[in-house]
Amino acid sequence: MSTAETEVTRGSALAHNASFLLTRASVIAAQRDNRALEPLGLKVRSYSVLSLAVEDVPPTQREIAEFLRLDPSQVVALVDELEERGLVARAADPRDRRAKVVAATGPGLAAYEKARASVVDVMTHLAPDDVATFQRVLEQLAFEE
Amino acid sequence: MSTAETEVTRGSALAHNASFLLTRASVIAAQRDNRALEPLGLKVRSYSVLSLAVEDVPPTQREIAEFLRLDPSQVVALVDELEERGLVARAADPRDRRAKVVAATGPGLAAYEKARASVVDVMTHLAPDDVATFQRVLEQLAFEE
DNA sequence: TATTGTTATACTCTATAACTATA
DNA sequence: TATAGTTATAGAGTATAACAATA
DSSP: OOOHHHHHHHTSGGGGOHHHHHHHHHHHHHHHHHHHHGGGTOOHHHHHHHHHHTSSSOOBHHHHHHHHTOOHHHHHHHHHHHHHTTSEEEEEETTEEEEEEEEEOHHHHHHHHHHHHHSOOGGGGSOHHHHHHHHHHHHHHHTOO | OOOHHHHHHHTSGGGGOHHHHHHHHHHHHHHHHHHHHGGGTOOHHHHHHHHHHTSSSOOBHHHHHHHHTOOHHHHHHHHHHHHHTTSEEEEEETTEEEEEEEEEOHHHHHHHHHHHHHSOOGGGGSOHHHHHHHHHHHHHHHTOO
């Protein structure tokens, strides 16, 4: 049973506001992910960068910034740290020498696989019937702009 | 059509990761809300506090902190600002004189109503058939711990 | 001229510890 | 002893402007 205290806020209009719920759910998920990644020396941010660097076609820093909704200057710091640890490497983009693509190294790929096995997928908490709809709507909201 | 650049990241494993999608969707929603609230001198944080202060049974600062997943010291600053602007008032909790309940004033209620009319509900972007499921699952994830 | 990455800087947000008054 | 609120402070995260190299 809930306490009298929590019932007050749980019954509030805010408790049913989708924008607030998105924020609260994402904070809970991010904190859980950060705890899971901590033994590997990663956070959700660096793990996200590593995840993109693992792809067959490695992204430029500009692409990483836009996709993660970070300022390009923040990506510099994230890539710096991963590069110093030998998990990714910067390479000049042959099509545009201003740009640098960020690709995972061998150890980077290994670290990524370990990390991916460590984080618990949010979807495992859901009823099977809800997964498809929730996934689809969430992708819609995440990429609507 | 998407550019070649965005296709790279959109096709990544990360683009289908629920934890990442929650974060990206919440950032987009929060930025949109902040833009909508800016003319009223509010942000999502202060609007959230005001939303709770408007309830019939006003919450204590501790309850606000837990519900918004903020440190109690952050709530102090948020309530300070709203109180200086005359939108909320602190009152001693009769049941526990250590605690302070935060209630909206008349002008605070008016500001809340204006703010609520300004922010666009995320759900209006969804297909009608998806709303109920998405709302239910989101509430589950937002309050699972 | 515009864009990519970079650096420097300031700003906001978040987390921690210590204090007071009450319980 | 423990908890609610407060204060001070430090750390993390975010945003802005300016610069060099390239388009």
